[in-house]
Amino acid sequence: MPALTIDGRTIEFQPGATILDAARAAGIDVPTLCWYPRLPTVGNCRICLVTVEGQDKLMPACATPAADGMVVQTESPAAVENRRGVLQFLLERYPAAHLQNGGREHPRNEFERYVVRYDVPVRPRHELPLRTGDERPGDVMIQHDMSLCVLCTRCVRACLDIQEVGVLEVGERGGETCIVVGGDGDPDHAGCTWCGECVRVCPTGA
Numbered sequence: 001m002p003a004l005t006i007d008g009r010t011i012e013f014q015p016g017a018t019i020l021d022a023a024r025a026a027g028i029d030v031p032t033l034c035w036y037p038r039l040p041t042v043g044n045c046r047i048c049l050v051t052v053e054g055q056d057k058l059m060p061a062c063a064t065p066a067a068d069g070m071v072v073q074t075e076s077p078a079a080v081e082n083r084r085g086v087l088q089f090l091l092e093r094y095p096a097a098h099l100q101n102g103g104r105e106h107p108r109n110e111f112e113r114y115v116v117r118y119d120v121p122v123r124p125r126h127e128l129p130l131r132t133g134d135e136r137p138g139d140v141m142i143q144h145d146m147s148l149c150v151l152c153t154r155c156v157r158a159c160l161d162i163q164e165v166g167v168l169e170v171g172e173r174g175g176e177t178c179i180v181v182g183g184d185g186d187p188d189h190a191g192c193t194w195c196g197e198c199v200r201v202c203p204t205g206a
């Protein structure tokens with residue numbers, strides 16, 4: 001069986017596996033936000049980037065096929081610096097005041113656990129407002145708090161690819177990008193079955 005080296009460990013992998021697959025199978029925790037099991041890989045959050053020997057650039061562990069003889073470092077200085085930059089960028093539009101002044105002992109979700117793990121400082125937000133989107137007003141089953149959204153799009157893909165419903169969409173562009181309930185914003189009209197898959201996969205609890 002082919003094998004690669006990750007963080008100094010030799011790890012065998014099945015053909016077709018990614019670096020992330022091989023790492024996780026060996027218990028090596030590479031951070032991910034946009035990647036989620038059973039969802040199509042989009043590779044857009046860039047938090048999983050790792051150092052691969054012989055490559056000039058960091059490579060996305062979730063989207064890079066493992067190769068026989070490959071040598072990977074998941075926590076190289078460059079990978080950690082990139083990861084901290086990604087998290088810092090996302091914090092620019094995230095309500096994180098509770099993570100200041102000792103609140104870091106109680107991260108509320110997957111995203112905040114990464115902020116704490118990589119010791120990313122929470123700075124006062126200035127220019128960018130918190131994100132908004134369809135918050136499903138009047139829905140007694142599922143509420144969205146889009147100020148927590150980091151645009152990983154797991155919810156959009158889970159609704160479409162796992163549940164095959166497609167209620168959620170990425171709306172607007174640039175700094176206005178947000179997650180919306182399709183059509184007129186009414187989950188009923190959009191065909192929502194209230195399965196809760198969007199709630200289950202969200203890394204921030206939005």
Ligand code: FES
Nearest residue numbers: 043045046048062
């Ligand atoms: Fe790999 Fe988002 S988890 S790019």
